[in-house]
Amino acid sequence: MASLSFQIIHVLVFCACILIPTSSQSHPHQPEKHAALFIFGDSIFDAGNNIYINTTTDYQRNFWPYGETFFDYPTGRASDGRLIPDFIAEYAKLPFLPPYLQPGNNQFTYGSNFASGGAGALDQTNQGLVVNLNTQLTYFKDVEKLLRQKLGDEAAKKMLFEAVYLINIGSNDYLSPFLWNSTVLQSYSHEQYVHMVIGNLTVVIKEIYKKGGRKFGLLDVGPLGCVPIMKEIKLQQGGMGCIEESTELAKLHNIALSKVLQELESKLKGFKYSISNFYTFLEERMNNPSKYGFKEGKIACCGSGPFRGLSSCGGKSSIKEYELCSNVSEYVFFDSVHPTDRAYQQIAELIWSGTRNITGPYNLKALFV
Numbered sequence: 072m073a074s075l076s077f078q079i080i081h082v083l084v085f086c087a088c089i090l091i092p093t094s095s096q097s098h099p100h101q102p103e104k105h106a107a108l109f110i111f112g113d114s115i116f117d118a119g120n121n122i123y124i125n126t127t128t129d130y131q132r133n134f135w136p137y138g139e140t141f142f143d144y145p146t147g148r149a150s151d152g153r154l155i156p157d158f159i160a161e162y163a164k165l166p167f168l169p170p171y172l173q174p175g176n177n178q179f180t181y182g183s184n185f186a187s188g189g190a191g192a193l194d195q196t197n198q199g200l201v202v203n204l205n206t207q208l209t210y211f212k213d214v215e216k217l218l219r220q221k222l223g224d225e226a227a228k229k230m231l232f233e234a235v236y237l238i239n240i241g242s243n244d245y246l247s248p249f250l251w252n253s254t255v256l257q258s259y260s261h262e263q264y265v266h267m268v269i270g271n272l273t274v275v276i277k278e279i280y281k282k283g284g285r286k287f288g289l290l291d292v293g294p295l296g297c298v299p300i301m302k303e304i305k306l307q308q309g310g311m312g313c314i315e316e317s318t319e320l321a322k323l324h325n326i327a328l329s330k331v332l333q334e335l336e337s338k339l340k341g342f343k344y345s346i347s348n349f350y351t352f353l354e355e356r357m358n359n360p361s362k363y364g365f366k367e368g369k370i371a372c373c374g375s376g377p378f379r380g381l382s383s384c385g386g387k388s389s390i391k392e393y394e395l396c397s398n399v400s401e402y403v404f405f406d407s408v409h410p411t412d413r414a415y416q417q418i419a420e421l422i423w424s425g426t427r428n429i430t431g432p433y434n435l436k437a438l439f440v
């Protein structure tokens with residue numbers, strides 16, 4: 072027995088000596104194999120594209136105290152620190168993806184971030200002030216051409232095939248009618264309106280698929296009617312509480328989104344997706360902040376008015392005076408609409424590795440394999 076186990080150990084050691092050095096030394100300086108990340112959407116994902124377009128400061132946020140927690144300087148991200156795609160990039164061992172429109176940004180081998188604060192799936196949503204979803208798709212197609220020139224058709228195709236496409240859109244289509252102009256919303260039934268939003272999103276997913284994309288990560292939209300800005304609007308209208316109509320639209324959207332993704336999965340060969348219950352993640356933290364380590368779930372850290380729901384954070388809009396909380400880690404919302412770095416981190420972890428009942432049928436970790 073003794074000599075047998077000695078022989079086995081000897082064989083194992085022998086094999087290890089041959090295999091380990093050759094596999095690790097053949098490409099000593101090559102980076103780890105990685106799938107790229109392409110990001111589409113609105114302010115939940117925008118890492119600063121809006122700095123480079125002609126828009127209002129309301130959609131740019133490249134001023135203090137935005138960025139105060141993590142970056143120490145404002146980056147154009149609508150939060151005190153990182154956004155969901157930043158955490159996802161970190162978990163996937165990718166660098167932070169810079170905004171596509173950032174001058175000099177022409178290295179797309181890790182992917183790109185096309186998202187634009189205020190953007191919707193409908194062209195009319197904040198028209199002229201944002202890069203709408205359709206234009207983001209156009210930018211992606213430009214990148215695809217560039218990659219084919221740089222890497223060759225085969226390598227570009229392989230890269231697009233392995234990449235993950237993270238999309239978050241819809242919130243502004245359901246918020247802006249209550250903030251600015253409800254003409255478009257009022258011309259349709261709720262079902263028709265949601266159908267248009269989902270229709271435009273579906274077109275974009277199919278176009279990415281045609282270019283070789285197979286792995287899609289989506290978030291449903293949050294409890295929109297109860298975010299601080301909407302409660303402020305409700306107050307201004309002489310009411311109290313949430314704008315239920317906006318939340319109703321969000322719920323219809325979320326039902327329609329999961330249905331359309333199931334249809335795409337059954338129709339498109341090789342199509343894989345992940346949908347996360349952003350709605351529930353945010354609502355739970357708003358209603359039970361202490362359960363998640365926060366002190367305040369409903370009032371924003373930065374802004375003015377009873378919920379700090381007036382978008383005055385930073386004092387660059389028409390309202391110059393605003394309040395800023397002393398400890399942002401205690402808050403779910405940083406400003407009138409956007410969660411904090413800490414809330415985003417918790418949510419990003421659920422998107423990355425959440426169990427099937429909250430993030431499915433795949434989580435993002437599984438899509439990156």
Ligand SMILES: *[C@@H]1O[C@H](CO)[C@@H](O)[C@H](O)[C@H]1NC(C)=O
Binds near residue numbers: 125
């Ligand atoms: C930016 O937009 C403003 C207001 O819409 C307009 O007056 C101005 O000419 C635009 N600037 C550029 C460079 O397009």
Ligand SMILES: *[C@@H]1O[C@H](CO)[C@@H](O)[C@H](O)[C@H]1NC(C)=O
Binds near residue numbers: 193
């Ligand atoms: C998206 O919706 C708008 C209506 O706002 C429509 O005009 C536009 O053509 C749609 N875009 C796509 C890509 O379907």
Ligand SMILES: *[C@@H]1O[C@H](CO)[C@@H](O)[C@H](O)[C@H]1NC(C)=O
Binds near residue numbers: 195252253254255
């Ligand atoms: C509201 O939007 C509609 C459609 O885009 C536009 O025709 C109308 O002029 C806008 N109204 C106001 C008051 O801005």
Ligand SMILES: *[C@@H]1O[C@H](CO)[C@@H](O)[C@H](O)[C@H]1NC(C)=O
Binds near residue numbers: 364
């Ligand atoms: C800020 O709040 C977090 C979360 O409640 C807490 O862990 C931390 O100690 C606080 N920091 C300060 C400086 O009070």
Ligand SMILES: *[C@@H]1O[C@H](CO)[C@@H](O)[C@H](O)[C@H]1NC(C)=O
Binds near residue numbers: 428429
């Ligand atoms: C999801 O499933 C996990 C265990 O797999 C469980 O701990 C968790 O409570 C469930 N969450 C919901 C929202 O059902």
